[in-house]
Amino acid sequence: MNKKRNFAIPIAFIGMMFFAIGFALGINSFLIPVLNGTLGVSSGESYLILAATFSTFIIFGYPASLVIGKIGYKRTMALSFLLFAIAFALFIPSARYESFALFLVASFMSGIGNTFLQASVNPYITILGPIESAARRISIMGICNKLAWPVAPVFLAFVIGKDTTDTLISDLYLPFYIIIGVFLLLGVISLMAPLPEVKAAGEDPDSAEESPYAASKTSIWQFPHLLLGVLALFLYVGVETVALGTLVDYATWLELPNASSYAWISPIGMVLGYICGIIFIPKYLSQANALMICAVLGIAGSILVVLTPADMSIWFIALIAIGCSLIWPAIWPLAMADLGKFTKTGSSLLVMAIAGGAIIPTAYGFLKDVVGAQNSYWIALPIFVYILYYGVSGYKIRTSVSK
Secondary structure, three states, X not given: OHHXXXXXXXXXXXXXXXXXXXXHHHHHHXXXXXXXXXXXXXXXXXXXXXHHHHHHHHHHHHHHHHHHHHHHHHHHHHHXXXXXXXXXXXXXXXXXXXXXXXXXXXHHHHHHHHHHHHHHHHHHHHHOOOHHHHHHHHHHHHHHHHHHHHHHHHHHHHHHOOOOOOOOHHHHHHHHHHHHHXXXXXXXXXXXXXXXXXXXXXXXXXXXXXXXXXXXXXXXXXXXXXXXXXXXXXXXXXXXXXXXXXXXXXXXXXXXXXXXXXXXXXXXXXXXXHXXXXXXXXXXXXXXXXXXXXXXXXXXXXXHHHHOOHHHHHXXXXXXXXHHHOHHHHXXXXXXXXXXXXXXXXXXXXXXXXXXXXXXXXXXXXXXXXXXXXXXXXXXXXXXXXXXHHXXXXXXXXXXXXX
């Protein structure tokens, strides 16, 4: 009981960091239609903002794990906020010179900060307590993260005093100055936070808890359940980013008033799913069963968004979002199970898989230029089908312990 109480303070601080991740990513959903409308770039080109942000995961995912190994989780978290502050400082000259190329550079820098923060907070919250209840803890983090996505465009619209359709590039200066100050403050808070260094069972070379399965392995590539999970996470992050990052743009395409207010649709759906995860996992629902249920909901949502009348279809993105909600919390513990001494390397692969947020939304953007915004949501269907496979049998695949 005392051990559970001791988890409360670290969980609160990590929740703050997950909120910061969501806020930084949510800024993109405001920038995409603004850049599309003011710089004259196409929809596909404007979604390169997301590609620049998420491509860093595949480049810096493994280096981030090396940094964690050298300086620990807490200092890496603080470093990530410094990187975020530098990135948002770069957005100011990007706006001043109205340079799309500079916006991509700033987004790439923001992605580096995001990579280092994700590489530290996700494995940290996964191994902070029992692996069987990891999905519950990650669900709590998910609520913090997803509620921050719509806060970002609403914050920008509030500070600027305009909707996306009326925002000029020059209007971005003040909100970015505020954001720089906040992220520097978060870096200081991270250094002072009472976060103990944690290790997974068997991760310490001197540990006696190493699982027999991991002990027989000589390479991270000998864990098929992890590798299939990396692909599932890659696809999932892509479809989740589509659900979260396209709402303002889709509402603008549908010519709905106050487009930025529609940014709440997906986060609310995800929060509902996360609440169910907190209540039902692991007492009433296993992490694998939660993954299967969410995949089925995502399949249904993908079909309904495309086939319903356009002015109604935007609301069915909430069903895709509910489907996305417990996929991240379920995949992480399922994929990281029994990794032992390969835990940090395995988590770095999972962090690299977040690069799916660069590929899938960009593909959506270019599809939008060809077939329109509504039909582009077909991209989500095969993704949820694969995730269903992973929840049914993919996570169970193990290589033989014997040589």
